[in-house]
Amino acid sequence: MHEAPPAGALPYYEDPSPGTGALPPRAWWAVSDARRLNLGGAWRFRLSATAQAEDESFARPGFDASRWDVLPVPCHWPLQGHGRPAYTNVRYPFPVDPPFVPTENPTGDHLRQFDLPDDWPGGAAVLRFDGVESCARVWLNGTELGVFKGSRLPVEFEVGELLRPRGNVLAVRVHQWSSGSYLEDQDMWWLPGIFRDVTLIERPEGAVTDFFVHCGYDHATGLGTLRVDCEPHGTVTVPELGLDIPTGEPVIVPVEPWSAELPRLYDAELATEGERIPLRIGFRTVAVEDGVLKVNGRRILLRGVNRHEFDPDHGRAVDLETMRRDVLLMKQHNINAVRTSHYPPHPAFLELCDELGLWVVDECDLETHGFQEVGWRGNPVDDERWTPALLDRAARMVERDKNHPSVIMWSLGNECGTGRGLSAMAAWIRGRDAVRPLHYEGDLSSADVDVYSRMYADHAECELIGRREEPPLEDAELDAQRRAMPFILCEYAHAMGNGPGGLTEYQAIFSAYERCQGGxxxxxxxxxxxxxxxxGTAYFAYGGDFGEEVHDGNFVCDGLVFPDRTPSPGLLEFKKVVEPVRIVGDPGRGTVTVTNLHDFADLSGLTFRWAYEEGGEAADRGRLKVPELQPGESAVLELPLMPKRTGRGEAFWTVRATLAEDTAWAPAGHEVAWTQFAAAQGDAQGGQFTAGERATAGRQFTASGQFTPNRGKPHSPRLAEGGMVVLGPGVFDAATGALRYLNGNQVTGPALDVWRAPVDNDRGMAWYPQGQLDRQWRELGLHRMRHRVMRVAVGGDTLTVTTRVAPAATDLALHTVCTWSSTGDGLTVDVEVTPEGDWTLPLPRLGLRMGVCPTMDEVEWYGGGPGEAYADTRAASRIGRYRSTVDALQTPYVRPQENGARADVRWAEFRRDDGTGLRVEGAPPFWLTARPWSTQALDAAEHTHELVRDRTLWLHLDHAVHGVGSHACGPEVLPDFRLTAAPATFSFTFTQLAPSEPPTALRSLTHPEQP
Structure with missing residues (x-):
């Protein structure tokens, strides 16, 4: 690694200093009565392969750029056909040789000609850039304004004296790589360009230079304190509070506080001699007291997400509509907090958080994770030559965002190791804003921060931390300081592909320990x-799809929403787990207990409704009168008395909490929380089974939950021509015992199956091979199990097939006995599985795989739904009757993998257009997966468009499935959700469906009928 020469000897893009020519950073405001000119739109563009390929003549007025390409600004030029995107997580895509960058340095020259509006008043003006990656040099009308870095931070230049009424020429040279790139290694696409707004802003004489709104709230008295510091001095009016006060002077008045749940804002105006700025003021106080993070005197629980700015077509060039869509989706899914990973977002996003209500941890544009690859040698955060750049980035974040009530913490950055530069940043921020706590996860001593933050600590460690019993630090003073801090998981539950699992167990820890305040x-x-x-088939590309030399594959696809912002099953699971109202049923007593888990809001904004269902059909429904419980309060409420069972099947209560009225983020009727529980047993008319009776009832226990008599006299198997055995509606191969035809329709299987197309969490972490289940499963051979038919026996009323199912090169096996029988028009198989040998790995799944006619693509089932669920992701699954198509059952993870299972299925029917088809009943309830391609095809596909419909509809009828966990970057599957090889018994009954009209009054998969 080279020693950096003096700053003056380096080209500006390699100089570690923050830049030249910029005005001091200041607050951002969206509008005022000062004129603004948006300079976005069509710009001329030229791309060069190196930083010095072209001279600076393009910046002079009169330069002919008519042959250049046209580029829309804001944008990233690789997404406009110039160069290619590249994705890395940790590793820099260039040699680690700070502050130098490769000579191969894509450089984009941008030109924009503009006229001033006829009524532009002249005088002072600033040119503002809100985001340029990664280093820019700027000229206006041939005069150089300066150089800046800090891609996701604003910069302003004074330009008033350079402006002309007509023919202004703005020239910007942008380099993809610079010294700033070493500070921006943030697990995302490397995408150069002018990707945020470019604005010309008038600065009249006496206009606001900067201002700082201080709004505190005393929860004991209900009084708010307001002081607005402003340069130059002016006045602040708040009509609703009757205030008209000079800037710089505090005032104390009764107010309603701001919180993420009740985002109360007061309209105000800041006026100086030259400018009027509308403000939206929120009164709130943030503090760490008694080892707990509190807002307005109350402990808060963060139900949060990390948010990168991203759009599948435009990268980080995100418009206001998309930002609002993000916030609305978050609010609608019970999310109350955002960490702006790992840079400040577009400032308009924070305005939306103020307006709609989200807690925000605002994170600086700083990450040097790639230095970990070289043992942190040369890490800029511990090199004083880089400290000015670090302080510059801290100041630009704090000054821009300091007036947002939603911002409750500053974060120094992410994954930078440790160093003196971080301490300098912390000291500067505290000196500028002593009110907000500081966050940084990378220093486990927590020497410079106010909260103890960790990534991906597993459940057991979180419990230790919750009890303040974590392993001690060597420094006793630092240990005592950290042990007194609140604990936050700044990253957890890695939502890559199918998952994350274990959310319910994390939330239980957050609820049990005051110190654990979510994450x-x-x-x-x-x-x-x-x-x-x-x-023309659309799909989503990830790392490696653009020919990158170094990349990290689909690790860039690890979100709760898909790239087009369609909610994933993981988001629906998270919504259920973090719901702010807990509803617990006690069917024995005929009551429900409702607990308000909000931090600030009472329950007056919610309506509670109950539904009583039998066999998946509503028998009765009504409203439940719930008191306006304050946060933390509970009430026990009686359910209505129900009549005798109708005998239509299992009976369930469902209780739902929905919005009573329209809000800014969702309409009336939007579901906030729910619970479902079985009705009390013992109703003689219902004939309900106990759990033990159900387990032994076999084919006599129908999937609707009712005990029914046999459908008819048992059939006896008989030999037929061609080496076949006929048993009721089934035709079997006499030599292998394989079912060949069912009711005259050709079938494949059913056969015992243990393999699934590994999910991203099965693949585990590249740096922890011993935890990679995918690799271990394949080494054992679970993806290529072999079946040896040991015995086919015909006797009495049954056909018994004994099979040894085993992987090659090992003596492990699953001894499987399938006993077939038939009564009436049904065919039943009872399955007994006994493991042989010492199985140390969990099984991916355990059940039967069966291939049937692909035209049966209409599905109805009674069981868990409407969406997918796995052993550790089933909180959002509720029992009901659902209808879907086979295509709609698939979850389109960006990288194909196991998906689409439905839990607790009692029965399922697969129909053709004419109503004919197949009914499958299971005892006990089973996991159902149906897909138009095989597991092998799913396993082999790298992108969704590579999945091609098979000539077979593949049904997976699973007795059990392994959990999914979070091990792509987080904890493994918890022990309770590991599918350990153990003796198992289960049965399925197959029945032909006659032509009929499909029912119409059932919940569909995509739009379930709300009870």
Missing amino acids: FVWEWIDHGLRRRTAD
Whole structure:
């Protein structure tokens, strides 16, 4: 690694200093009565392969750029056909040789000609850039304004004296790589360009230079303190509070506080001699007291997500509509907090958080994770030559965002190791804003911060931390300081592909320990870039799809929403787990207990409704009168008395909490929380089974939950021509015992199956191979199990097939006995599985795989739904009757993997257009997966467009499935959700469906009928 020469000897893009020519950073405001000119739109663009390929003549007025390409600004030029995106998580895509960058340095020259509006008043003006990656040099009308870095931070230049009424020429040279790139290694696409707004802003004489709104709240008295510091002095009016006060002077008045749940804002105006600025003021106080993070005197629980700015077509060039969509989706899914990973977002996003209500941890544009690859040698945060750049980034974040009530913490950055530069940043921020706590996870001593933050600590460690019993630090003073801090998981529950699992167990810890104040799921959105195949089929691309030399594959796709912002099953699970109202049923007593888990809001804004269902059909419904419980309060409420059972099946209560009226983020009727529980047993008319009776009832226990008599006289198996055995509606191969035909329709299987297309969490972490289940499963051979038919026996009323199912090169096996029988028009198989040998690995799944006619693509089932669920992701699954198509059952993870299972299925029917088809009943309830391609095809596919419909509809009828966990970057599957090889018994009954009209009054998969 080279020693950096003196700053003056380096080209500006390699100089570690923050830049030249910029005005001091200041607050951002969206509008005022000062004129603004948006300079976005069509710019001329030229891309060069190196930083010095072209001279500076393009910046002079009169330069002919008519042959250049046209580029929309804001944008990233690799997404406009110039160069290619590249994705890395930790590793820099260039040699680690700070502050130098490769000679191969894509450089984009941008030109914009503009006229001033006829009524532009002249005088002082500033040119503002809100985001340029990664280093820019700027000229206006041939005069150089300066150089800046800090890609996701604003910069302003004074330009008033350079402006002309007509023919202004703005020239910007942008380099993809610079010394600033070493500070911006943030697990995302490397995408250069002018990707945020460029604005010309008039600065009249006496206009606001900067201002700082201080709004405190005393929860004991209900009084708010307001002081607005402003340069130059002016006045502040708050009509609703009757205030008209000079800037710089505090005033104390009764107010309603701001919180994420009740985002109360007061309209105000700041006026100086030259400018009027509308303000929206929120009164709130943030503090760490008694080892707990509090807002307005109350402990808060963060139900948060990490949010990168991303759009599948435009990268980090995100418009206001998309930002609002993010916030609305978060609010609608019970999310109350955002960590702006790992840089300040567009400032308009924070305005939305103020307006709609989200707690925000605002994180600086700083990460040097790639230095970990070289043992942190040369890490800029511990090199004083870089400290000015670090302080510059801290100041630009704090000054821009200091007036947002939603911002309750500053974060120094992410994954930078440790160093003196971070301490300098912390000291500067505290000196400028002593009110907000500081966050940084990378220093486990927590020497410079106010909260103890960790990434991906597992459940057991979180419990230790909750009890303040974590392993001690060597420094006793630092240990005592950290042990007294609140604890936050700044990243947890890595939402990559199918998952994350274990959310319910994390939330239980947050509820049990005051110190554990929640955290932020990694992360909000999959960063898949939309691409199309030659025939126009859309899919999402990830690392390696653009020919990168160094990349980290689909690790960039680890969000709770898909790239197009469609909620994933993981988001629906998270919504259920973090719901702010707990509803617990006690069917024996006929009551429900409702607990308000909000931090500030009472329950007056919610309506509670109950539904009583039998066999998945509503028998009765009504409203439940719930008191306006304050946060933390509970009430026990009696359910209505129900009549005798109708005998239509299992009976369930469902209780739902919905919005009573429209809000800014969702309409009336939007579901906030729910519970479902079985009705009390013992109703003689219902004939309900106990759990033990159900387990032994076999084919006599129908999937609707009712005991029914046999459908008819048992059939006896008989030999037929061609080496076949006929048993009721089934035709079997006499030699292998394989079912060949069912009711005259050709079938494949059913056969015992243990393999699934590994999910991203099965693949585990590249740096922890011993935890990679995918690799271990394949080494054992679970993806290529062999079946040896040991015995086919015909006797009495049954056909018994004994099979040894085993992987090659080992003596492990699953001894399987399938006993077939038939009564009436049904065919039943009772399955007994006994493991042989010492199984140390969990099984991916355990059940039967069966291939049937692909035209049966209409599905109805009674069981868990409407969406997918796995052993550790089933909180959001509720029992009901659902209808879907086979296609709609698939979850389109960006990288294909196991998906689409439905839990607790009693029965399922697969129909053709004419109503004919197949009914499957299971005892005990089973996991159902149906897909138009095989597991092998799913396993082999790298992108969704590679999945091609098979000539077979593949049904997976699973007795049990392994959990999914969070091990792509977080904890493994918890012990309770590991599918350990153990003796198992289960049965399925197959029945032909006659032509009929499909029912119409059932919940559909995509739009379930709300009870």
